[in-house]
Amino acid sequence: MTTFDRVSDRLGQILAVLAAFCLTAMMLHICMDVVGRFAFSRPLPSTIEIVAEWWMPALIFLPMVAVARHHENITVDLFYDRSGPKMRAFMNLMSNACFTVFLGFIAWGAGEQALRAYGEGEYIVGMIPVVTWPARFFLPVAATLTGLLTFMRALRALRHLTAGPGHDAGGEI
Template sequence: MQTIDLFLGRIGRLLAFLASLCLVVMMFQICLDVGGRYLFGKPMPSTLEIVSDWWMPALIFLPLLNVEWRNENIAVDLFYQGLGPKAQALLDAFALICFGAFLALIAYAGFEQALRAYRQGEFIVGMIPVITWPPRFFLPVAGFLTALLCLVRAAGAVSRAASSQTQNSDQ
C-alpha cells in the first residue's frame, strides 16, 4: 500500500507541475491578448475560449491528486480531536471511502462526457476553431487517481484501527 501511495504522490506532483505550467501559459496568453488589444488593436484570437476550455479545467482538476496526497483538503474536526486513535482511524476510513466513492462517480460521469466529446471531435468556433475534447479528460483522470488514493489510504486507516485495537487488548 505504501508503494502505491508513493507512486500516486509522484503522479500527483507531476500533474500539479503540469497545472502550474498551464497557469504560466495562461498568464502569458492573457498578457499577449491584452497587450495586443490595447497596443496594436489586434487581440489574440480565441483567448476567451482557450482560457475557459483548456487552462481553467487544467488548473482546477490536475492538482486534485496532489492536494489529497498532501492532506491539504479542507477538514472540520470539531469532535475528531477528542476521539481515541481507533475511532479517529475508523472515522478517517469512513471519510476517505465516502470521498473516494464521490470522486469515482464524478470521474465516471466525466469520462462518459469526455468520450462523447472525443467521438464527436468537439470544438468551439471562435475567431479560430478551438478543439475542446482533450481537456474533458482532466476530470476523469484526476478523479479516478484521487479516488484510488482515497481507497488506499482508507485501507491504511482500517489497518491502523485494527492495530490500535490489538495494542489496547495487549495492555
C-alpha cells in the same frame, strides 16, 4: 513509504507541475491578448474560449492528486482532534470511503462525457475553432487517481481500526 505512496506522490508532483505550466501559459496568453488588444488593436483570437476550456480546467483538476496526497483538502476537525485513536480510524475510514465513492461517480460521469466529446471531435467556434475534447479528460483522470488514493487510505484506516491493542489506530493515513 510504500510503492503506492511513492507512485502517487510522484504522479501528484507531475500533475501539479503540469498545472503550474498551464498557469504560466495562461498568464502569458492573457498578457499577450491585453497587449495586442490595447497596443496594436489586434487581440489574440479566441482567448476567452481557450482560457475557459483549457487553462482553467487544467488549473482546477490537475493538482487534485497532490492536494489529496498532502492532506490539503478542506477539513473540519471539530470532533476529530478530541477523539481517541479508534474513533479517528473510524472517521478516516468513513470519510475516505465516502470520498472514494463520490470520486468514482464523478470519474464515471466525466469519463462518459469525455468519451462522447472525443467521439464527436468536440470543438467550439470563437474567432477561430478551438478543439476542446482533450481537456475533457482532465477531470476523469484526476478523479480516478484521487479516488485510488482515497481508497488506499480507506484500506489503511480499516487496518488501523481492526488492529489489536497497542497499535496506533489514529496515525497518519
